[in-house]
Amino acid sequence: MTNQDGTNTDISSPAGRAALDAPPARGLTRGTWIGLIVVVLVLAAIVVLGIASRSHQQGVLEQENKQSSVSDVQIIHPSGSNVSDEIALPGNTQAFMDTPIYSRTSGYLKSWNFDIGAHVRKGQLMAQIETPELDQQLQVAQADLKSSQANLDLAVSTAARYQNLLKTNSVSKQETDVATGDEAAKRAARDASEANVRRLTQLQSFENVYAPFDGIVTARNTDIGALIEAGANTVPKELFHVAAMGKMRVFVAVPEAYSASIKDDSEATLTLDEYPGQKFTGEVARNSNQIDPASRTLNVEVDIDNQKHELLPGAYVFVHFKVPQHVTSLTIPSNTLLFRSQGLQVATVVGGKVHLVPVKIGNDMGATVEIASGLQASDQVIVDPSDSISEGQSVHIAEAGAAAQTGAK
Secondary structure, eight states, rough: OOTSSOOOTTTTTTHHHHHHHHOOOOOOOOOHHHHHHHHHHEEEHHHHHHHHHHHHHHHHHHHHHHHHHSSEEEEEOEEEEOSSSSEEEEEEEEEEEEEEEOOOOOOEEEOOOOOOOOOOOTTTTEOOOOOOHHHHHHEEEEEEEHHHHHHHHHHHHHHHHHHHHTTTTTSSSHHHHHHHHHHHHHHHHHHHHHHHHHHHHHHTTTTTEEEESSSSEEOOOTTTEEEESTTTTTTTOEEEEEEEEEEEEEEEEEEEGGGGGGGGTTTEEEEETTEEEEEEEEEEEEEEEEEEEEETTTEEEEEEEOOOOOSTOOOOEEEEOOOOOOOOOOEGGGGEEEEETTTEEEEEEEEEEEEEEEEEEEEEEEEEEEEESSSSOOOOSSSSSOOTTTTTTTTTEOOOHHHHHHHHO
């Protein structure tokens, strides 16, 4: 038997019969090939899409990481403003005359006549001191004076008698000189006794303590029976403290930048928290004419009339001075400044990068500062820069509206 492929098969043999019984072999059809190609294409598409998706996700992740590494910052532009023609500085009030009163003599307090808050007039008796030891010393001194006077009288009569006898050569010149010298010595002793009596009398007059000027008693540190000690070897105890409040002194530390604007006899006004809306007018009386090297300030005294006693010594006040108005200058908020070892700096944004600019301050107004040099009005200044911000760091400007409001504040 002839097969389809041209070979002959012997059907009489067992192998021939088995070959005859087997189904005929078939080739792959066209549909089968198309199916295989479709399957291969689908698998290839799945692989390509998976690789593309993974690559896209990796790119997105890198972009997110890059964006997350860029800090969001708020910016403001330096603003121009006229510095006020008035400055307000803190000051301390002091009574025009403020005197502690001590005792000049030792003893015991006998009485006092005025307590704190009392108004006293010059020459009024404020207290009396008992001085028994001083009284005894004065009596002894007065007795010594009488003795010295008696000795002097005898020496005077003796010297006169010798001088008369010398005229008749009844006594020698030497004896006359001795008598005359004795008179001079007795006279000196009498003068010394008189001086001692005057000294003790003066000390005795200090038993009475008088007011040195018109004022108000601000302190009383003694009472009846208290021991009063006076002298160079003891620490005196203050009896009273008297202040003249009809006129007040106010001492103000004026910064060096304004020292040239403060002139004597110029007007100044005071404001106090306890008198809201009320101003007290005074004038610059004098200044120290020296800048304190520690604080870089000028000590200025302002005198103010206080006949109504509205101002009290030791009060904390604000003194307002008129100063020439400064030209328009650039100001920025204080929270834009960077304090570093390189000096005072400001962080600005240039082309999306941080640029650190050194600046100099003209005047410090607290919430804002006046920039003397280093910035332009067009510069983009970062608000609240972090301590770690560095030159060339990438930043993103965010919330321009909020930043502008921050700058306005």
